[in-house]
Amino acid sequence: MIEMQDVWKTYPDGTQALRGVSIQVDRNDFLYVVGPSGAGKSTFMKLIYREERPTKGQIFVNGFNIEKLKQRKIPYFRRNIGVVFQDFRLLPKLTIYENISFAMEVIEANPKQMKKRTMEVLELVKLRDKANSLPGQLSGGEQQRVAIARAIVNNPSVIVADEPTGNLDPDTSWGIMKLLEEINFRGTTIIMATHNRDIVNNMRKRVIAIENGLIARDEVRGDYGYED
Ligand code: ADP
Ligand code: ADP
Numbered sequence: 192m193i194e195m196q197d198v199w200k201t202y203p204d205g206t207q208a209l210r211g212v213s214i215q216v217d218r219n220d221f222l223y224v225v226g227p228s229g230a231g232k233s234t235f236m237k238l239i240y241r242e243e244r245p246t247k248g249q250i251f252v253n254g255f256n257i258e259k260l261k262q263r264k265i266p267y268f269r270r271n272i273g274v275v276f277q278d279f280r281l282l283p284k285l286t287i288y289e290n291i292s293f294a295m296e297v298i299e300a301n302p303k304q305m306k307k308r309t310m311e312v313l314e315l316v317k318l319r320d321k322a323n324s325l326p327g328q329l330s331g332g333e334q335q336r337v338a339i340a341r342a343i344v345n346n347p348s349v350i351v352a353d354e355p356t357g358n359l360d361p362d363t364s365w366g367i368m369k370l371l372e373e374i375n376f377r378g379t380t381i382i383m384a385t386h387n388r389d390i391v392n393n394m395r396k397r398v399i400a401i402e403n404g405l406i407a408r409d410e411v412r413g414d415y416g417y418e419d
Contacts, residue, residue: 192218192348192380193239198248200234200404208234210404212248216382218348221375223391224384225415226401232384235401236353239382240272241265253348270298273342273350273379277357279334281326287337288313288322294341312340316370332363339370343379350374352383356390364390388415 193216200209208231216222224232237243238250241257250257253271260268281290292309300308313319316336326334335355342350352371356364368390375381385391391398391414398413399406408416 192216192253193382194249194251195238196249196251198238198245198250200231200238200243201246207404209238209245209401212401212404212406214399214406214409216380219375219378219380221372221381221394221396222383223394223396223398223413224382224401225386225391225398225417226407227417230401231404232401233353236351236382236384239349240274240351241268266297270345271347271349273339273345273347275335275338275342275350275352275355277354279326279331279338279358281334281337281341283326286323286325287318287329290326290337291341291344294344298345308344312344315343315373316340330363331359332366335359335363335367336370339367339374343374347379349380349382352381354384354386356385356387361389368394388417391415 195212195214198209198212201207212235224235226232234243238245239252244258257268282293285293288309291312292305295305295308310319313322316339318333318336321329321333326337329337356367359367364387371381371383395412398410400408400416
């Protein structure tokens with residue numbers, strides 16, 4: 192469902208972040224992306240959700256070459272990918288309910304559908320009772336659960352999560368992983384960059400290591416493989 196063919200990314204200042212990456216990610220995979228800081232992990236993720244464009248090479252998502260998408264098709268492409276960040280990125284002045292339903296306004300859902308689906312995902316992340324709170328009133332783990340609810344509200348086929356547990360303590364991180372596992376179990380592909388060795392080593396999913404802009408390792412039931 193996601194395929195990269197010899198993808199290169201050179202930033203305008205000349206930094207070569209990726210230097211010929213080819214990979215295939217199947218529907219319903221759970222993929223960990225590991226590797227040293229500066230290796231190219233975030234760039235790899237950004238290319239998938241089209242925040243950055245490759246300098247060279249092809250990227251396919253659900254059979255579409257995302258470089259060739261017509262401008263008017265981009266919103267449809269984006270709704271198919273949910274993104275989760277280390278720093279949550281909730282809108283601070285909107286309530287939890289509004290943060291989630293706002294993501295549906297972008298796709299012009301009708302108000303009744305929006306309400307039903309927002310309550311459904313709030314239920315899934317166990318935050319129904321926080322619907323009217325502001326993000327600043329929630330703990331880090333709760334804020335990340337809101338961000339995950341927002342990421343899945345449009346039923347994407349893929350979730351891209353860039354260090355989603357990076358700001359959370361170990362117990363809270365495990366809660367987030369259980370939630371992502373549940374979402375994966377329900378049929379969503381998950382691609383997650385992480386420096387969390389315990390999580391990668393305990394989950395035994397597919398692991399790719401990016402080093403120096405290249406895929407250095409790709410294992411079906413992999414481990415973290417670094418000492419840091
Ligand atoms: P990682 O996520 O593994 O830490 P990144 O993909 O963020 O790696 O970065 C890969 C390389 O590209 C690094 O050398 C980084 O400094 C550089 N880089 C990332 N973003 C930019 C940018 N917007 N402009 C220039 N260089 C960048
Ligand atoms: P319906 O089509 O009836 O709205 P859905 O397939 O949207 O049903 O949802 C069925 C259940 O699965 C709901 O509890 C919903 O929250 C959950 N769900 C649906 N899609 C996803 C997804 N991509 N990730 C996680 N949970 C999902």
